Amino acid sequence: MVAVDTAATPVARPHAVDLALRWVPRLAVLGLLGYLLLVRMPADEKYAPIYADAAIYAIVGLSLNIVTGYTGQLSLGHNGFFGIGAFAAAYSLTVQHVPFAVTFVLAGLSGAVFALVMGMVALRITGLYLALITLVFGLTLEDSLFEVSWLTNAGAGQPANRPEWLFSETRFFYFCLAFLVVAVYLDFVLLRTKTGRALLALKENERVAEAFGINVTAFKLFAFVLSGTLAGVAGALYAYRIGIVTASGLGFNLALTFVLLTVVGGLGSRLGVVLGGLLFASLDFVLHDTWVHNVNDFVFAFQNAPQFAVGFIGALGLILTIVRYPGGIGQQIRPLTRLLVGGQRSLHADDGGPAAVEGSNVRA
Amino acid sequence: MSAEVLALDVVAPAVSGFIQGSVYGLLGLGLVLLYKSNRIFNFAQAEFGGVAAFVWIFFDTGRGVLPNLPTPVAVLLGILAAVLVALLTERLVVRPLFNAPKITVVVATAGVLLLLIAVEGFLYGGEAGSFPAIFSGDAVNSGAIRVTNQGVAIVVVLAVLSILAALFFSRSPFGTAILAVSQEATAARLVGISVERISALTWGIAGFLAGVAGILLAGTIGLAAPGSLTGLALVPAFTAAVFGGVTSLPGALVGGIVIGIIESEAQALIPKENLPGAGKVALFVALLLVLLVRPAGLLGKET
Amino acid sequence: MPRSPARVLALSLIAVTALAACGLKPEVKDQLAQGNLNGAGALGGTTGGDSTGTGTTGTSSGTTGTSGTSGTSGTSGTSGSSGTSGTTGTSGTSGTSGTSGTSGVPGAPQPGAGTTTGIDFKNKVIHIALHGPLTGAGVPQSSFTSGTPKYWKNHTLANGFKIDAVAIDDKYNAADALRACNAAADDKFLIVGGAGTDQISACAQSPKLRRLHVPYLSAGVTEAGLGNISTYFASSLTYKQQAPLLVRLAKDRGYFGKKWAVVITGTPNFKDAREAMVSELQRNGAKGKSGAFNAGNDVYLTDKAPSNCSTLATQIRGGGYEVIYFLGQPSFFAQCVGSIGNIPINPVYTGPGPSFGISSVITLACAANSSYQGFYLHPSPSWNQRAKYGAPADLTDDIELGIWGAMQQLNEAFDLVKGPLSRESFTAALAQATLRGGVFSPVSYAGGSRFGGSAAYANAADCSQRLSNTVGVYRR
Structure with a gap:
C-alpha cells in the first residue's frame, strides 16, 4: 500500500500543483468578480434596481440573439413583445387578480403569440424588409395596443404591484437573476441540440439548409416563438420592477436599445449579450451619479441635456462595433474569458464554429 | 352624409393628408435614391431633416453665440447641414461597410439616427422648440378646410423637385451614372464610373431632399423636439417608398401622397376610443399588405 | 483589425460599470x-x-x-456607533446632541x-x-x-x-x-x-x-x-372642484354664452375632471356644436402625448368652437393653438390650473398665434x-x-x-x-378630506406682454 502511495505521488503531485496553479487564481478572480457583481453591489437597495434592469435587459438580449444572432433575422420590434408581456402581466394581476406566478406564464404566452404572427410574416418577408416591418410593428403597437383603454388605462399606466415577499429590491434582483439563469441555460441547451444547429444553418443559407432536410418554416417559427416568450417574460419582470407599465418608455428608443445591447454585446455571444445588458442598464447611473459625471460634464460642457448622453454613447458604441469591431464585447473579452475559464470551458457557444463571433455574425 | 359632415370628416383630412404626404414623398424620394445606389434602407433619413430644422432655427433666432441671420440664409444653412451630415454618414459609416451585408449597414444607419438625436439634444437642450412657418398666412380658410401658404409651398416644392429629379435622371450624366451603378455596379465600374463618387453624390442628394422636407415639416407642425421628425415621418416615408417597390421615383412621390391621405383619413374617421393610433395602424396594414401581396410595389418598375 | 484598442475599450467599459460604487459623486x-x-x-459610511x-x-x-x-459593514468600526445611537437617543454622544440642543421646541426630530x-x-x-x-x-x-x-x-x-x-x-x-x-x-x-x-x-x-x-x-x-x-x-383645488369656478369665471369674463369644446387627455385619471366639467357646462346651459352642450360631440379625448394636432384642429375649426377648455400636454397645446389659428374664429382658451407654468406655455402659444387669449384658474397668482x-x-x-x-x-x-x-x-x-x-x-x-383647497386665482394670458395677469380670485 505504502509503496503504491509513494509511487503514485510523483506523478500526481505536479499534476495537482499544475491544476492548482491554473485554477486557484482563476477561481479567485472569478470569485471576487462574482462576489462584487452578484453579492456586494446588489446588497445595496440603491444599486439593486440597476442590477435587476441589467438582468432584464440581458434576458431580452438573449431573446433577440436567438432571432438575430442565431437565425440571422433582424428584428427591430422586440419592444413590442416586451411591452405586450409587461402589459399582460400588469393587466392580469391588477385587473383580473390572477396569481402572481401565473402572470409570468400569461406574459410569456402573449409574447409568444405575437411573435408567432411576426414569424409568419418573416416567412414571406425577409432581409431589409423584415427589419422595416418589425420596426413598424413595434411603433404601431406603441401607439395603438399600448394606448387601449381597458388594457393600459389609455397609456397612463397599468399598475403591477409586487407581492410582499419581493418588496426588497435586492431580493427582486435575485428573482430576476433566477430568470436570467434559466434563460441562459435554455440558450445553452438550445445550441447543444439538433434544433440549435438547425437554427445556425438557417442563418448561413436557408436554401442549403432546406436541401439538407431542415424544415425551414418550422425552425423559423420556433425561433420567433422562443424569442417572443423570453421577451414577454422579461416584460413581466420589467412591469414588477417599475410597479406600473406605461406606453411611453416602450417605444422606438427601447427597440433600439435592445438592438444596441445585443450588437454591442456581441451577436451570437451569450456572455457578451449579458454584459451588454449590464452596460446599458447601468449607463445612465454611471454617467450621472459616479465620478464619470465629471468627465461627462466636461466633455459635454456646452449642453444642458444630460439625458442624451446615454443615447450618444450607445450610438457611438453601436457604430464603432459595426464598423471596427463586429464581434462586440463578447469577442473583445474572449482572451480574458479564455484566461479565466479555459478554452474548452468557454461560456461561448463554440469557438471557431459556426456560432463564432467573427465578422460573419453581425454581417450575416 | 351632409355636405358639412363630408367637408369636415372627409375632405379636410384629405387636404391636410395631401400636404403631409408631400413631405413623406420628399423623404421617400431620398430613400429610393439610396436604395437604388447602395441597396440599403437609411433609418436616419428623417433625422437628416431634423438636423436641418434645428440648424435653421439656430441661425434664424441667433441662438447663443450664433449670429441672427435672415431666414433664407438660415434655411440654406440648415439644408447644407443636412447635406453635410449625409455626406459624413456616407464617408464614415456606409463606405467602410461597402462589402458588408446590407442588414449590417441598416443597423449602422439606426446608430446614426440615435447619434443625430443625441447631438440635437446636446445643442438644443432636449425640449421642443417652436418652428415658425416660413410662409405665413392662409391660402384657403373656410372654417373646416384650411390650407396654409406653407402647405401650398410644400406641394409646389415637391412638384418642382420631382421635375428636377426626373430631368436629372434622364438628362444629366450623373443621373444616368447613378442608374447604371444601381443596376450593375461591376459593369459601371468597368466603363469608368467611380462607384464611391456616385455613392457620395447620392447621399448628398438624399441629404438635400431630407433637409428641405425637414424644414418644411417642422414649420408645419410648429413644434419639434430632437427625434420628433423621425417619429412623425420615418415610417410613412418608408411606406411611401415601398409603395413604389423602393425603386421607383414617381412611385415614392405618389406613394407619399396616398400614404398621407390614408393616415389622415384613418385618424379622422376612426374614433380614438375604438382604435387608438388609427393612423399608425393604417400605415402598418398598408405596408404589410403591399409587402405580402405585391413585394415589387404597386408601381414597382425599375426606372 | 487592430485588436488591442478594442479590448481596452471593452474592458474599460466593464471596469467603469463594475467600479461605479468606488467613485460615487459626493451628493x-x-x-x-x-x-x-x-x-x-455615520462617519465613515460610504456605500x-x-x-x-x-x-x-x-x-x-x-x-x-x-x-x-x-449596513456599514465593510467600513471601519467608527460608523458602528451611529447604529447604536439609532436606538433611543440615550446612548451615543451624537444622539444626545439631537435632543439636548433643541429640547423643548415643538416638532424637533428625535432619533x-x-x-x-x-x-x-x-x-x-x-x-x-x-x-x-x-x-x-x-x-x-x-x-x-x-x-x-x-x-x-x-x-x-x-x-x-x-x-x-x-x-x-x-x-x-x-x-x-x-x-x-x-x-x-x-x-x-x-x-x-x-x-x-x-x-x-x-x-x-x-x-x-x-x-x-x-x-x-x-x-x-x-x-x-x-x-x-x-x-x-x-x-x-382639484380639477373637479375647479369646474364650477371655471364656469363662474367664464360668466364673469363674458365668454360663457359662446360655443364650447372640451379637449382633455383620455386617461382614466382625467375622468373626474371631464365629467365634472361636462355636467357643470350642461347644468348651466352651455352651447356646443349641436345646440346644448353634448358630451359626445363637444368633448375630444386626446392621447397623453400626441404628436400631431391636425385632426383635432380640423374638428375644432369645422365645428366653429369659440371657447376651448384644454387639459393636456403643454407642447401639444401650443401646437394646437397654431393649427386652430385665429381665422375665421379666434377662440378663447380656458382650463383648470395647469400645474405647468402658464408663462412657458404662453411663450409657445403666442409664437403660434399672436392673438392668442386665455383665462385660467391656477393655484398661485401670476408671476x-x-x-x-x-x-x-x-x-x-x-x-x-x-x-x-x-x-x-x-x-x-x-x-x-x-x-x-x-x-x-x-x-x-x-x-x-x-x-x-x-x-x-x-x-x-380638518374635515377628513385630503382635497382641502379653498380658492384659485384667475389668470388672464396676454400675448402683448407674454405674461399672464391675475384678474380675480375664485372661492368654493
Whole structure:
C-alpha cells in the first residue's frame, strides 16, 4: 500500500500543483468578480434596481440573439413583445387578480403569440424588409395596443404591484437573476441540440439548409416563438420592477436599445449579450451619479441635456462595433474569458464554429 | 352624409393628408435614391431633416453665440447641414461597410439616427422648440378646410423637385451614372464610373431632399423636439417608398401622397376610443399588405 | 483589425460599470449615507447606507439601530456607533446632541421616534424631493430644478432644521415618476408632486411610499383613487372642484354664452375632471356644436402625448368652437393653438390650473398665434404679481412661483408638528390642520378630506406682454 502511495505521488503531485496553479487564481478572480457583481453591489437597495434592469435587459438580449444572432433575422420590434408581456402581466394581476406566478406564464404566452404572427410574416418577408416591418410593428403597437383603454388605462399606466415577499429590491434582483439563469441555460441547451444547429444553418443559407432536410418554416417559427416568450417574460419582470407599465418608455428608443445591447454585446455571444445588458442598464447611473459625471460634464460642457448622453454613447458604441469591431464585447473579452475559464470551458457557444463571433455574425 | 359632415370628416383630412404626404414623398424620394445606389434602407433619413430644422432655427433666432441671420440664409444653412451630415454618414459609416451585408449597414444607419438625436439634444437642450412657418398666412380658410401658404409651398416644392429629379435622371450624366451603378455596379465600374463618387453624390442628394422636407415639416407642425421628425415621418416615408417597390421615383412621390391621405383619413374617421393610433395602424396594414401581396410595389418598375 | 484598442475599450467599459460604487459623486455618497444618519452622523459610511432598515416604523427602534450597523459593514468600526445611537437617543454622544440642543421646541426630530428617514440629525437638515417633468413634457422645464431649493435658501423651520429640497425627473411619464418616487422614498423625508396628473397619481398610490409612510403632497389634480390614501394631501383645488369656478369665471369674463369644446387627455385619471366639467357646462346651459352642450360631440379625448394636432384642429375649426377648455400636454397645446389659428374664429382658451407654468406655455402659444387669449384658474397668482404675495423678486417664472408657494405651505405644515418629528407625526399633524397659505390659498384637511383647497386665482394670458395677469380670485 505504502509503496503504491509513494509511487503514485510523483506523478500526481505536479499534476495537482499544475491544476492548482491554473485554477486557484482563476477561481479567485472569478470569485471576487462574482462576489462584487452578484453579492456586494446588489446588497445595496440603491444599486439593486440597476442590477435587476441589467438582468432584464440581458434576458431580452438573449431573446433577440436567438432571432438575430442565431437565425440571422433582424428584428427591430422586440419592444413590442416586451411591452405586450409587461402589459399582460400588469393587466392580469391588477385587473383580473390572477396569481402572481401565473402572470409570468400569461406574459410569456402573449409574447409568444405575437411573435408567432411576426414569424409568419418573416416567412414571406425577409432581409431589409423584415427589419422595416418589425420596426413598424413595434411603433404601431406603441401607439395603438399600448394606448387601449381597458388594457393600459389609455397609456397612463397599468399598475403591477409586487407581492410582499419581493418588496426588497435586492431580493427582486435575485428573482430576476433566477430568470436570467434559466434563460441562459435554455440558450445553452438550445445550441447543444439538433434544433440549435438547425437554427445556425438557417442563418448561413436557408436554401442549403432546406436541401439538407431542415424544415425551414418550422425552425423559423420556433425561433420567433422562443424569442417572443423570453421577451414577454422579461416584460413581466420589467412591469414588477417599475410597479406600473406605461406606453411611453416602450417605444422606438427601447427597440433600439435592445438592438444596441445585443450588437454591442456581441451577436451570437451569450456572455457578451449579458454584459451588454449590464452596460446599458447601468449607463445612465454611471454617467450621472459616479465620478464619470465629471468627465461627462466636461466633455459635454456646452449642453444642458444630460439625458442624451446615454443615447450618444450607445450610438457611438453601436457604430464603432459595426464598423471596427463586429464581434462586440463578447469577442473583445474572449482572451480574458479564455484566461479565466479555459478554452474548452468557454461560456461561448463554440469557438471557431459556426456560432463564432467573427465578422460573419453581425454581417450575416 | 351632409355636405358639412363630408367637408369636415372627409375632405379636410384629405387636404391636410395631401400636404403631409408631400413631405413623406420628399423623404421617400431620398430613400429610393439610396436604395437604388447602395441597396440599403437609411433609418436616419428623417433625422437628416431634423438636423436641418434645428440648424435653421439656430441661425434664424441667433441662438447663443450664433449670429441672427435672415431666414433664407438660415434655411440654406440648415439644408447644407443636412447635406453635410449625409455626406459624413456616407464617408464614415456606409463606405467602410461597402462589402458588408446590407442588414449590417441598416443597423449602422439606426446608430446614426440615435447619434443625430443625441447631438440635437446636446445643442438644443432636449425640449421642443417652436418652428415658425416660413410662409405665413392662409391660402384657403373656410372654417373646416384650411390650407396654409406653407402647405401650398410644400406641394409646389415637391412638384418642382420631382421635375428636377426626373430631368436629372434622364438628362444629366450623373443621373444616368447613378442608374447604371444601381443596376450593375461591376459593369459601371468597368466603363469608368467611380462607384464611391456616385455613392457620395447620392447621399448628398438624399441629404438635400431630407433637409428641405425637414424644414418644411417642422414649420408645419410648429413644434419639434430632437427625434420628433423621425417619429412623425420615418415610417410613412418608408411606406411611401415601398409603395413604389423602393425603386421607383414617381412611385415614392405618389406613394407619399396616398400614404398621407390614408393616415389622415384613418385618424379622422376612426374614433380614438375604438382604435387608438388609427393612423399608425393604417400605415402598418398598408405596408404589410403591399409587402405580402405585391413585394415589387404597386408601381414597382425599375426606372 | 487592430485588436488591442478594442479590448481596452471593452474592458474599460466593464471596469467603469463594475467600479461605479468606488467613485460615487459626493451628493450621491451623501444620499447613500443618509440611511445611516438615522441616529447620528455615520462617519465613515460610504456605500453601505442601509435605507430599508430605517424605513420601518418607529416602534422597532432597536432593530433600526442594529441594521444600521450591518449596513456599514465593510467600513471601519467608527460608523458602528451611529447604529447604536439609532436606538433611543440615550446612548451615543451624537444622539444626545439631537435632543439636548433643541429640547423643548415643538416638532424637533428625535432619533428613534417614528420613521425619520431623510432627517440628518447631525447637520440639522431634512432632505425632501419634488418630482416634475424636468425633461419630457415637450416644453423647457428647467424652472423645476432652479425653483425647488429657492424658498429654503432663506427659510428655516421653527425647530431649527434646514430643508434641503431637490427636484427629481419624472420625464412626464408615470413609470419614470414611480421609479423616481420609490428611489426618493429611501432617502427623502417627504415627496412633493410638482406637475402632471398621471405622474402624481402613480406616486401617490405607490405601495412603497405608503409602506414607508412617506408624506406625499401635490397641487390638486384628479381625485380618482387618491381620496383614501392616508399619506396624500392635495394642496390646492382639484380639477373637479375647479369646474364650477371655471364656469363662474367664464360668466364673469363674458365668454360663457359662446360655443364650447372640451379637449382633455383620455386617461382614466382625467375622468373626474371631464365629467365634472361636462355636467357643470350642461347644468348651466352651455352651447356646443349641436345646440346644448353634448358630451359626445363637444368633448375630444386626446392621447397623453400626441404628436400631431391636425385632426383635432380640423374638428375644432369645422365645428366653429369659440371657447376651448384644454387639459393636456403643454407642447401639444401650443401646437394646437397654431393649427386652430385665429381665422375665421379666434377662440378663447380656458382650463383648470395647469400645474405647468402658464408663462412657458404662453411663450409657445403666442409664437403660434399672436392673438392668442386665455383665462385660467391656477393655484398661485401670476408671476408679475409675486411681490404682492410676499414672494421674492428673484423668481424667474410662474413655475418657480408655484413651487415657492408650495414650499411656503410646507413650511407652515412642518411647524405644526407637536412632539418629535417623524413621517407619522407629520402626517398626523397635517391631517387635522388648516393652513393659512400665502402664495397658495388657505387649505384645510380638518374635515377628513385630503382635497382641502379653498380658492384659485384667475389668470388672464396676454400675448402683448407674454405674461399672464391675475384678474380675480375664485372661492368654493
